[in-house]
Amino acid sequence: MQRVAETKVGSNSETVRRDNLKAILDHLHRLGPVSRSDLVARTGLNRSTVGVLVGELSQRGLVDEIPGDRGLRGRPSPLVRPIPESAVVLAVEIAVDSLAVALVGLGGSILHQVRLRLDQVTRQPQETVEEIAHMIEGLRAAHPFPDSRVVAVGVAVVGVVRNSDGLVHLAPNIGWSGVPLASLLADLLGISPVVVGNEADLACIAEHTRGTGSGIPDLFYLSGEVGIGGGAMVGGDLLFGAAGYGGEVGHMTVNLDGVGCRCGSSGCWETEIGEEALLRRLGRSDEPRTPELIDEVIGAAGEGDEQVVTAMASLGRWLGIGLATLINVFNPRMIVLGGFLARVYPFAAAEMYGEISRRALAVTRSGVVIEPSSLGDEAQLLGAAERGFERLLADPGSWTANGMEVGAATD
């Protein structure tokens, strides 16, 4: 109700055309190849308008038409396809144990990706961005792409990120604080814009765009590894909070008698449901927390190892206690469990649901579905790519043979 526009009748037809072009590209990017009839049905635009808009996107090199399946009458209906290589985002993930870089094409397909396991958890930001630059060179060698096709660099980082400028305020699990990550990367790579987001927020966007929670406006994504992060979609918009730090559910106090947390508090949710919490319950906290060790423990749960099953049940109980709070607070339609939590889910589900029935109001818990992520390890990269594509999707009319036109919005 606060938005006010002066009367500018002259520009309105152009505005509508631009909105429609955005809508068509947005649908294609989300859905992949679809027929023109499908676009007509989904956008509510008439057939000839769809034709003109598809024509324009095709001229700009963003879409083409490919043969579809034969329909009932035996005539194959051609499908409009977003061309993956036409516009790409360099997606980066900075996790606790690994770095990943992916080339993600229009339509959200991962064209190529590299993941580097890291032994040493704490490392310098400068080292890290240099490693990322190096990985991107490798990507380019394996899958060459012209600079002009790069819409943006999108980065998911396991930390608290200020949305406005990509400053990593705090990433205790990798020992960072106050790192201007977006500008470090933009300077080193010579590519802009670089958009940075919290890994759970970005995974939530990916789940909402093309994952388990596709199209669900009230969605909560819970990422688990060492730290626990949350991304909340509220009425279709990601919850950022006043300064972009919303969703830090890993630091909700759940256990007043709990152990100390890296954040300085104690009894935080992540001290009860993260990887370290599981190892602590097994008396294996002293062993190096390698992916192989986690695989071994999860494997043992699958084989019914009693000690592991008990530890999983305890983890499930704490998982349920925290989820009950989130269900009462957010009344989400779906909660997606990602990463480590997706893997422990089968072994922790019974205790988890028990606590949820006890602690969430019947009216909210009866309306929520809890699912492990279908995007797996790729959710963060895909979410980072979504943030990168926003620029193109907001203004496809500025896309040319040389990429985004000079003068188009750069972030």
Next chain:
Amino acid sequence: MQRVAETKVGSNSETVRRDNLKAILDHLHRLGPVSRSDLVARTGLNRSTVGVLVGELSQRGLVDEIPGDRGLRGRPSPLVRPIPESAVVLAVEIAVDSLAVALVGLGGSILHQVRLRLDQVTRQPQETVEEIAHMIEGLRAAHPFPDSRVVAVGVAVVGVVRNSDGLVHLAPNIGWSGVPLASLLADLLGISPVVVGNEADLACIAEHTRGTGSGIPDLFYLSGEVGIGGGAMVGGDLLFGAAGYGGEVGHMTVNLDGVGCRCGSSGCWETEIGEEALLRRLGRSDEPRTPELIDEVIGAAGEGDEQVVTAMASLGRWLGIGLATLINVFNPRMIVLGGFLARVYPFAAAEMYGEISRRALAVTRSGVVIEPSSLGDEAQLLGAAERGFERLLADPGSWTANGMEVGAATD
């Protein structure tokens, strides 16, 4: 990005005019009397457009001009004023201990209100709506108003409300479940629409519109009495959740060793920070929980009564533990404490802030301000009125001498 409009160039100038009319009335309703220059500055519209729009609102009987203060040059600049009696909302509050009915005029002024103390907490819905109808008759006798001036009935209720149809799903503190409150009231009063909301959600709207949190997009309102309710404003929009049940923070588990709660769970936040929790700590749970008793206890805290001070400190500790979770989850700019919590705040603040420093991430807690409500007991009624006025504010061009035009949206 999902919204798609067909090309309808002809209607655009009319749409812009209607949006501008809405913007002017919205500003006047929020701010009260302001000069035309002020409207020009705040809306970005030019002076002649503002003049035309004010003229239209004046013709429709919604605004007039009154003399303002003398300016620097000694010439009084007239102020455009929303006429309180021109359009009114019947605001109703169904609290645990009381019923209130108010006549709220355009601009958010309470023209007349009546509050009825109730001894008996549990009562039948039918009885309650009959009492409300009776109170409205009293209001009408004291302050006559024509039916045509009534925009809507807005109701705040201490329970979990389905936003779409005003069904009170659960209000354990008054013994209600599954009460179709909106339709019961509409039938009895013969007025429509009747919009019903959770009392904390509505108080949050009131604080955001004209209270302590005025204009703050990331705002949390915590209401306290027997039950604890929450209203979360996220990026300027109220958090409803998938089915309108969001913000039920009173049932977050904070104390795993805690006492049973009306909801069936135990250790819920409201069992630690509500009025009953305070009385329990004083060993006075058996006494009838009257407003006088609460006044007495708060008075004793003011006089430094040691036992009460200790109980307040304990309440403050639990208040801080839960607020730390909300700060981590929502990263709000402001938290407003309402009702009972506004009154205990001075005595609970030290312990509350202590827990918040311990348990909320530095980056989120440093950006939040915690304030007692400035609207006091009237926040719920004012919020209910805001929901009622939405219909008029969304379409002031449909307002006539006979109220909203037939055919205008009714909810």
